Amino acid sequence: MKILVLNGVNLNMFGKRDPSHYGQATLSDIEGLLQVLANELDVELECFQSNIEGHLCEKIHHAHDENIDGVMINAGAWTHYSYAIRDALAILKCPIVEIHMSNVHARESFRHVSVFSSIVVGQICGFGVESYLLGLRATVQSIRSKT
Numbered sequence: 001m002k003i004l005v006l007n008g009v010n011l012n013m014f015g016k017r018d019p020s021h022y023g024q025a026t027l028s029d030i031e032g033l034l035q036v037l038a039n040e041l042d043v044e045l046e047c048f049q050s051n052i053e054g055h056l057c058e059k060i061h062h063a064h065d066e067n068i069d070g071v072m073i074n075a076g077a078w079t080h081y082s083y084a085i086r087d088a089l090a091i092l093k094c095p096i097v098e099i100h101m102s103n104v105h106a107r108e109s110f111r112h113v114s115v116f117s118s119i120v121v122g123q124i125c126g127f128g129v130e131s132y133l134l135g136l137r138a139t140v141q142s143i144r145s146k147t
């Protein structure tokens with residue numbers, strides 16, 4: 001079972017960005033923790049981050065072509081307005097789980113909207129790094145309950 005972990009715009013700056021929302025961990029710390037959990041759960045993980053919207057779309061197209069089993073995505077600010085990423089995700093047939101470090105619903109109103117919400121299995125937000133670890137468990141669970 002292979003899961004793709006996608007991180008979008010500005011998320012390479014975790015560790016340097018507003019610690020009250022995003023804590024101190026870097027993206028590479030988070031990916032390391034995810035890898036440890038993936039080993040425990042016996043799943044293969046691929047992690048990808050980009051600040052370029054089209055590159056994220058192309059990675060999703062590639063995931064479709066290689067029949068990926070599940071996708072976890074924190075698209076950062078793109079979550080709130082990128083119909084291009086939403087349409088790319090909608091091509092996939094596998095479970096998709098949306099992740100946010102911060103509780104987006106307790107922040108500015110533009111963050112309350114996710115253009116992905118109707119095509120994801122669910123959203124996990126507000127638990128910091130733990131959002132990613134819960135997200136991986138949720139993705140694996142969704143794949144296993146489908147098969």
Ligand code: DQA
Pocket residue numbers: 009010011074075076077078079099100101102103104111
């Ligand atoms: C975020 C929340 C988004 O609103 C914001 O634009 C981000 C990070 C999060 O992980 O909490 O860049 O996705």
